[in-house]
Amino acid sequence: MSNQNVTEAENSHQGNAAEAVAGIDPDGLSALEAVATSHEASTGAADHSEGGISEHLDHAVTVREVFQIPVGNSTIPITETVVVSWVIMAVLIIVAKIFTKKLETFPGKVQNFIEAVVDGINSLCKDILGHHWKHFSAYFGTVILFLGIANTIALLEIPWLKPPTKNINVTAALAIMTILLVLGSQIRFKKVSGMIKSWFEPNPIMFPFHLMDYIIRPLSLCLRLFGNIFGAFIMMELVIIASQKLLLPPIFSLYFDIFDGLLQAFVFVFLSMLYVGEAIE
Amino acid sequence: MSFTALGAAIAVLTGLGAGIGIGIATGKATEAVARQPEAANQITKTLILGMALSEATAIYGLVVSILIMFVVKG
Numbered sequence: 001m002s003n004q005n006v007t008e009a010e011n012s013h014q015g016n017a018a019e020a021v022a023g024i025d026p027d028g029l030s031a032l033e034a035v036a037t038s039h040e041a042s043t044g045a046a047d048h049s050e051g052g053i054s055e056h057l058d059h060a061v062t063v064r065e066v067f068q069i070p071v072g073n074s075t076i077p078i079t080e081t082v083v084v085s086w087v088i089m090a091v092l093i094i095v096a097k098i099f100t101k102k103l104e105t106f107p108g109k110v111q112n113f114i115e116a117v118v119d120g121i122n123s124l125c126k127d128i129l130g131h132h133w134k135h136f137s138a139y140f141g142t143v144i145l146f147l148g149i150a151n152t153i154a155l156l157e158i159p160w161l162k163p164p165t166k167n168i169n170v171t172a173a174l175a176i177m178t179i180l181l182v183l184g185s186q187i188r189f190k191k192v193s194g195m196i197k198s199w200f201e202p203n204p205i206m207f208p209f210h211l212m213d214y215i216i217r218p219l220s221l222c223l224r225l226f227g228n229i230f231g232a233f234i235m236m237e238l239v240i241i242a243s244q245k246l247l248l249p250p251i252f253s254l255y256f257d258i259f260d261g262l263l264q265a266f267v268f269v270f271l272s273m274l275y276v277g278e279a280i281e
Numbered sequence: 282m283s284f285t286a287l288g289a290a291i292a293v294l295t296g297l298g299a300g301i302g303i304g305i306a307t308g309k310a311t312e313a314v315a316r317q318p319e320a321a322n323q324i325t326k327t328l329i330l331g332m333a334l335s336e337a338t339a340i341y342g343l344v345v346s347i348l349i350m351f352v353v354k355g
Contacts, residue, residue, distance in 0.1 A: 058351070061351065220337050223337070223340055223341060223344055224333065224336070224337055224340050226344070227340035227341075227343045227344045227347075228340060230343075230347060231340075231343050231347075234347075263329075266329070267329060267333040270326075270329065270330065270333075271330070271333060274330070
């Protein structure tokens with residue numbers, strides 16, 4: 001509640017102090033501090049007091065609702081995470097449409113680059129999945145491109161473009177998709193009988209562990225991606241507060257946004273491939 | 282608030298194990314590449330896999346401490 005009011009005060013640039021004071025919860029900051037926070041935030045500088053930083057972080061990690069889609073009696077809330085995901089999807093689709101329009105036998109610079117990316121994904125699939133790679137490379141390519149852009153999108157420095165993977169729901173959905181793919185490919189390539197047989201290999205004692213794999217693997221995939229991106233996001237916020245946007249953020253951003261983001265995108269897809277490869281071998 | 286922060290700090294100590302583990306793994310990988318430079322590709326892939334798995338413990342600690350900081354809130 002207090003958070004919302006501080007947000008409003010920040011949004012109106014010359015934050016109306018009286019409004020901010022009225023909205024403060026008794027257990028929150030003292031009214032004076034809150035006014036200072038909202039005022040300082042509106043002038044672009046962060047507050048150095050302890051309460052200021054925690055308020056700032058709280059404000060930064062809150063996922064806000066953008067609009068609602070009415071369905072019958074209830075409504076589906078659409079958060080900014082979903083909107084950013086849609087933007088990334090739209091960009092990916094448009095880029096794919098534009099750059100594959102005129103494919104030529106002797107590729108130009110752009111087509112060369114696109115071919116290199118696709119070829120890299122395909123050869124990674126071939127390495128891990130063997131001769132079934134063709135069924136999976138499209139899906140894994142899509143996921144790695146989406147995650148690669150989603151994890152590094154904070155580089156654009158547009159306030160509402162926060163990495164969607166810092167929301168645990170996104171990574172949970174991706175992890176569930178991976179484990180469904182594992183189950184589906186097991187049934188497709190080994191049939192149900194082969195799948196059940198594989199649970200009792202190398203000996204029946206392993207049965208509960210094989211079942212636990214279906215829960216632990218998506219859980220760790222989900223938490224790994226979420227933890228890394230969320231941790232990096234908070235670190236970047238702290239660096240920005242500490243350095244007052246001078247010099248340090250680009251240096252730290254090299255590690256936290258670019259290196260960590262791309263590495264985690266790769267690791268997510270790599271582990272998914274390993275799980276699928278193990279399921280169909 | 283102070284005890285919440287303390288709890289979060291203790292939870293994030295799991296990073297210790299991951300740091301040691303990744304350090305050992307990277308050291309061994311360096312040795313392996315020095316001994317057999319032609320296998321560098323395969324070694325790098327295995328290293329990344331191992332790092333991702335051992336890093337998971339640190340991430341669990343981080344997630345728990347984030348939960349303590351932002352959900353429990355003391």
